[in-house]
Amino acid sequence: MMDIVHRFRACTLLLAGALVPCSLASAASAPADLVVVDASIATMVPGAPRVSALAVRGDRIVAMGTDAEIRALAGPATRMLDVDGRLVTPGFIEGHGHFMSLGETLGLLDLRAVGSWDDIVAKVRAAATAAKPGEWIRGAGWHQEKWSSLPAGAVDGVPTHDSLTAAAPRNPVMLEHASGHGVVVNAAALAAAGIDDRTPDPAGGRIVRDGQGHATGWLVDNAMSLAQAALARDRESMSPEARRAERVAQVRRAGADAIAKGVTTFHDAGTPFADIDLYRELAGRGELPLRLYVMVGGESNASMASQLARYRTIGYAGNFLTVRAIKRMADGALGSRSALLLEPYSDDPGNTGLRVDTLETIAGTGELALAHGYQLNTHAIGDRANRDILDLYARVWRGVDQPQALRWRIEHAQHLHPADVPRFGRMGVIAAMQGVHATSDGPWVPKRLGEPRAGERTYVWRALWDAGAVIANGTDTPVEDVDPLASYRATVTRRLADGSTFHPEQRLTREEALATYTRNNAYAAFEEGEKGTLEPGKLADFVVLSHDILQVPEQELAATKVLYTVLGGRIVHAAPAQ
Ligand SMILES: [Zn+2]
Numbered sequence: 001m002m003d004i005v006h007r008f009r010a011c012t013l014l015l016a017g018a019l020v021p022c023s024l025a026s027a028a029s030a031p032a033d034l035v036v037v038d039a040s041i042a043t044m045v046p047g048a049p050r051v052s053a054l055a056v057r058g059d060r061i062v063a064m065g066t067d068a069e070i071r072a073l074a075g076p077a078t079r080m081l082d083v084d085g086r087l088v089t090p091g092f093i094e095g096h097g098h099f100m101s102l103g104e105t106l107g108l109l110d111l112r113a114v115g116s117w118d119d120i121v122a123k124v125r126a127a128a129t130a131a132k133p134g135e136w137i138r139g140a141g142w143h144q145e146k147w148s149s150l151p152a153g154a155v156d157g158v159p160t161h162d163s164l165t166a167a168a169p170r171n172p173v174m175l176e177h178a179s180g181h182g183v184v185v186n187a188a189a190l191a192a193a194g195i196d197d198r199t200p201d202p203a204g205g206r207i208v209r210d211g212q213g214h215a216t217g218w219l220v221d222n223a224m225s226l227a228q229a230a231l232a233r234d235r236e237s238m239s240p241e242a243r244r245a246e247r248v249a250q251v252r253r254a255g256a257d258a259i260a261k262g263v264t265t266f267h268d269a270g271t272p273f274a275d276i277d278l279y280r281e282l283a284g285r286g287e288l289p290l291r292l293y294v295m296v297g298g299e300s301n302a303s304m305a306s307q308l309a310r311y312r313t314i315g316y317a318g319n320f321l322t323v324r325a326i327k328r329m330a331d332g333a334l335g336s337r338s339a340l341l342l343e344p345y346s347d348d349p350g351n352t353g354l355r356v357d358t359l360e361t362i363a364g365t366g367e368l369a370l371a372h373g374y375q376l377n378t379h380a381i382g383d384r385a386n387r388d389i390l391d392l393y394a395r396v397w398r399g400v401d402q403p404q405a406l407r408w409r410i411e412h413a414q415h416l417h418p419a420d421v422p423r424f425g426r427m428g429v430i431a432a433m434q435g436v437h438a439t440s441d442g443p444w445v446p447k448r449l450g451e452p453r454a455g456e457r458t459y460v461w462r463a464l465w466d467a468g469a470v471i472a473n474g475t476d477t478p479v480e481d482v483d484p485l486a487s488y489r490a491t492v493t494r495r496l497a498d499g500s501t502f503h504p505e506q507r508l509t510r511e512e513a514l515a516t517y518t519r520n521n522a523y524a525a526f527e528e529g530e531k532g533t534l535e536p537g538k539l540a541d542f543v544v545l546s547h548d549i550l551q552v553p554e555q556e557l558a559a560t561k562v563l564y565t566v567l568g569g570r571i572v573h574a575a576p577a578q
Pocket of ligand 1 (some may be wrong): 097
């Protein structure tokens with residue numbers, strides 16, 4: 001009955017000479033589930049003009065056009081979303097993050113903005129009240145230089161554990177310093193770690209002690225590992241159900257955070273098979289909070305040789321889970337002077353960095369990737385590591401007919417010798433970069449590399465783009481906030497926190513930067529047929545933004561909020577009314 005009514009209505013529209021193209025008329029065979037009107041829709045189809053409305057049925061966009069054309073596709077049960085002229089873009093695709101680690105980090109007490117030790121103690125007390133006895137309480141991000149004052153009796157600039165112990169007498173507490181080079185723990189954690197007055201300092205670490213020789217709870221560098229090992233032992237003793245519940249909670253937290261920031265697909269950069277099993281189970285029940293594109297990681301070549309075929313998955317559970325990539329690590333990072341360089345660090349002249357996975361291992365992984373139809377995505381930060389991996393890809397591809405079609409990636413591609421820049425475009429190697437790294441690292445990178453090397457070789461987005469490389473964008477979360485708008489802003493402004501700019505000649509335009517976060521990231525996952533642009537037939541993954549980030553002045557970019565996130569036609573995030 002309903003069908004007849006609507007077919008009749010579609011016919012009437014055509015007879016009345018309404019501006020409804022044939023494709024719209026056929027799309028009108030059933031009413032839309034969701035209609036967005038009074039929008040300014042940047043489809044991200046190159047060269048296409050903006051449109052003002054779109055209609056969704058099920059999880060797909062079925063029509064785009066004028067408000068009148070699209071309103072005509074609504075039925076009595078259609079959800080109408082009038083967005084008051086706001087910008088609509090494709091849902092953001094996080095091009096490189098660590099999904100479970102994000103969920104884990106979000107489960108810690110966030111101590112970054114805390115203004116005093118007493119506030120930290122109060123947070124721990126509240127957490128202890130909610131926790132079961134014996135459960136670890138963890139926090140991260142505190143820094144004593146941010147506090148208004150230091151409590152009396154502090155040793156080595158850090159308060160002793162007494163107040164933490166009183167706040168959580170029955171729970172081990174471990175709070176990581178913002179530098180990552182120390183933790184403060186309470187008495188229960190000291191006991192769990194087996195630390196008493198006679199415990200010697202481990203090599204490369206220090207158990208800080210007061211005037212009487214008692215451990216204060218402040219564990220520096222390698223002494224942290226004593227408390228971390230106790231935590232690891234505790235986790236091993238958890239029941240399988242409790243561990244599973246914890247991992248599911250991580251998935252939910254990571255998903256909620258990403259979705260609130262407009263992310264509808266997440267490239268998970270290095271996931272062991274055990275986590276993929278969990279993703280698959282959740283996806284099968286419709287409980288993955290967003291779409292995951294998974295790179296297998298943390299597995300040996302031997303383990304992958306026997307399991308890659310079984311794990312290969314494309315578009316499972318309504319396009320929520322794809323497993324067809326592998327992650328490897330060529331080197332470390334610039335911050336810790338472990339990125340592998342062609343010439344030594346300027347602030348450490350004997351050091352050219354570290355190899356992580358050997359080239360032999362990565363080449364073996366490359367053969368496995370070819371044999372099993374997987375993409376290979378290798379972390380390479382230093383110019384030596386990037387050159388090695390480009391060379392290695394070329395070697396592994398000998399005999400491959402159209403190697404560009406493999407779309408292999410280099411993750412980060414942070415520091416490149418100018419001679420290697422054109423090779424990305426020529427070889428079809430995708431540069432999977434993070435806009436926000438340029439501005440986070442900008443203050444110290446010139447110290448590591450010296451000028452002009454830092455300016456000529458790091459975060460060379462413009463040079464890569466102009467040389468024909470496909471650039472994917474992301475955040476490497478939880479290293480950075482998963483917020484795509486922050487990374488977009490860094491990509492187009494290169495503005496540091498202090499207001500200065502880091503080599504602004506390497507900026508991308510607004511249009512280009514949005515492409516890196518949408519259709520390029522879709523391409524980098526072989527998903528450009530499903531997402532990355534807004535077109536009839538594609539997945540209805542899109543966001544509504546408070547400001548037009550393609551046009552507003554730079555100062556307004558930072559004020560931009562995600563008003564709605566729509567994933568597969570469902571409104572999964574709506575910002576509170578302004
Ligand atoms: Zn990463």
